[in-house]
Amino acid sequence: MGGMINNVVVVLSISVIMCMNTMRLSYGAITRRSMEEIWRINKQGPFLGIVVPNAFEMNPLLQSPSFVQDSQLPYFDFGGRRFRFGKIGSEKVIITMTGLGMLNAGITTQLLINLFKIKGVIHYGVAGNANPNLQIGDVTIPNYWAHTGLWNWQRYGDGENDELALEANGDYTRKIGYLKFSDYYNLSKNGENLDNYLNRVWYQPEEVFPVDGVPEQRQHALWVPVDSHYYNLSNKLEDLELENCVNATTCLPRRAKVVKVERGCSANTFVDNAAYREFLRSKFNVSPVDMETAAVALVCLQQTSTPFIAFRALSDLAGGGSALSNEASLFASLASQNAVTVALQFIHLISSSKLDFGSFYVQ
Incomplete structure (x- = not known):
């Protein structure tokens, strides 16, 4: 039943769009010819x-x-x-x-x-x-x-316990984890990797x-x-x-x-x-x-x-x-x-x- 209702909605939507095409075709609207072709294909x-x-x-x-x-x-x-x-x-x-x-x-x-x-x-x-x-x-x-590839790039000087920009709004999270650039730095001091101005990126959903x-x-x-x-x-x-x-x-x-x-x-x-x-x-x-x-x-x-x-x-x-x-x-x-x-x-x-x-x- 749900599928039938959705199909009716599609038919009505296409009809409305085709009626609108009596106006000038602009603004990236689907042309009437294309809509008719799509309709034939979907049959x-x-x-x-x-x-x-x-x-x-x-x-x-x-x-x-x-x-x-x-x-x-x-x-x-x-x-x-x-x-x-x-x-x-x-x-x-x-x-x-x-x-x-x-x-x-x-x-x-x-x-x-x-x-x-x-x-x-x-x-x-x-x-x-x-x-x-x-x-x-x-x-x-x-x-x-x-x-x-969706990151929050943390500012230099902040660490893993510091809140990310806009994290409090729910836009970003530290739950997934990060890539710290200095972990891959080939220079060290006293056995410790030197910090890197790129700091770290936190992966986001x-x-x-x-x-x-x-x-x-x-x-x-x-x-x-x-x-x-x-x-x-x-x-x-x-x-x-x-x-x-x-x-x-x-x-x-x-x-x-x-x-x-x-x-x-x-x-x-x-x-x-x-x-x-x-x-x-x-x-x-x-x-x-x-x-x-x-x-x-x-x-x-x-x-x-x-x-x-x-x-x-x-x-x-x-x-x-x-x-x-x-x-x-x-x-x-x-x-x-x-x-x-x-x-x-x-x-x-x-x-x-x-x-x-x-x-x-x-x-």
Whole structure:
């Protein structure tokens, strides 16, 4: 019943917007033509949304024989994004590329969910590796994701027992912890690290505003879980055979594997620094480190009814130090293909699963 009421609300909202389009089209409003196109598309839904960061990660999927593009409506362009329609097995899918970073990933995911009937979001790509027990080429499936780029930068002279700016207002917290720059200073006096004018940064949770919550009443989230049904279903991926060689002479030390891990993290920072990699691992117990997944997760969290999961293939040891020289450029294509292989197999699992994932859709 709730789903029917929400669908009626959507119909009324679209009707109001279409009536408004008798006026001049300006201020970034959705055109009547676009609204009609979206309406026709959604009559064929719901869809699985597949969100991919970059072209080199998306192209192997588009070129895969598993993806059959819709001959009547191959794509729809909106807001600088292209939404591609087709089927993978029996599943209707929409594939879209976000572009680099948290902002792009968040905007694209929000457009995908708001414009179309989406019953679940699958995100995949490559990532840096912070877990010494894993190797390049492995595909990770974290249970939780966090944005680790939201900081309160503490003034020089203050310490861990000093209140942060605006902490009393509830805007910031010291509960999560900090990175102290002088802990990584290579100069010392009498065996003690010298202090650093950069002092320390305290990690902060995101403010989220769930669609079923009170408008403008914030909640906070740091570790965002993937959908539990999706995560349980992904158990069947762990024996999947993955690519092991770039060419006849360049192969991984061991066969790549699918690994379920506890945590991954994202921020608008490409991590190519061993000290920070080790900090993220010791502080947060993360394995993949990337620049988009947490944004996708946070948008799906705010929608409350959108199942989400992410697959990130490890393309490099963040900051170097592995036995594989120049790993990022050498193994990126292999890692990308492995991520696509896992995503495709997961979609086939959804199709064959007895669980009705379509029942999660609420618009």
